[in-house]
Amino acid sequence: MKKNKDHRTCSVGRVLEILGDRWTFMILREAFFGVRYYDQFQANLGIASNILSDRLKSLVKNGILNKKKDPEDARRVVYRFSQKGVELYSVTLALMRWGDKWLSGEEGPPLRLHHKTCGHDLEPMMCCAHCREEIRAFDVSYESGPGQDKSEEEEAD
Template identity: 55%
Template sequence: MYELDRPMTCSIGRAMEILGERWTFLILRESFYGVRRFSDIQRNLGIARNILSTRLQTLVGAGILVRVLYQAEPERYEYRLSEAGKDLYPAIVTLMRWGDRHLSGELGPPVVLRHNPCGHAAEPLLVCSHCREELDPHEVTPERADSDVATA
């Protein structure tokens, strides 16, 4: 087995401190579906107000969502994805595809992602940014970012 000289900090661990909770991913799913208002998110998820409020505060504090005033009297806010939030789209789609493949059984996927420009159902892939080959975990070697090889 490959032994990695692991750094003290881990990007997966840091991300999971913010994202590592079921409701957080479901709130993000709603955001990617275009749902922005507290009451709509609450209705769609069936989540308690206090839990939703806490999760939204965490996501805003982490810079994943932006709280935007849409009505002055009374004050009402909506929650929009920031650039950091939009960068989570591949992670959300990957989790969805995993659930479709391993948890849907004979029912099949409950949601299909339609790629608007071509009109086809999308089957997103994780690919190498250099050669465009699909990434296989057996063909990827984790290395410390400060190693000589990583900068080559």
């Protein structure tokens, strides 16, 4: 991808530079389902091995996955989430929830989630940490934060 101008800098652009391709997030999804080894990723996803290798390297480089030798079998390499990586779970849930609602056919969603914490079926929801109300797009306004690049800033439209 050409480096985008990302005029109105926000973190979404930065994240998508790491995760915004056709495979990276699928790899993470597998990892959230417990996959840890190269051959499992390959078998479950049907991804070309050079691409898988490249994406795993990128995820490790970006501190999302940690790579280490399996102490039980030195041929094996174990890929595990770092704290940074495991916190992408909210993105996974947001994607899954939207897909369950809008892309499932008559049959309903392919997977059911259960919230062990409260014992109920899990319906993930993006809420305000302060008031715990569900967040809708038109309830949010934006101001430039401390990390905004002033040289590129412009009026709201």
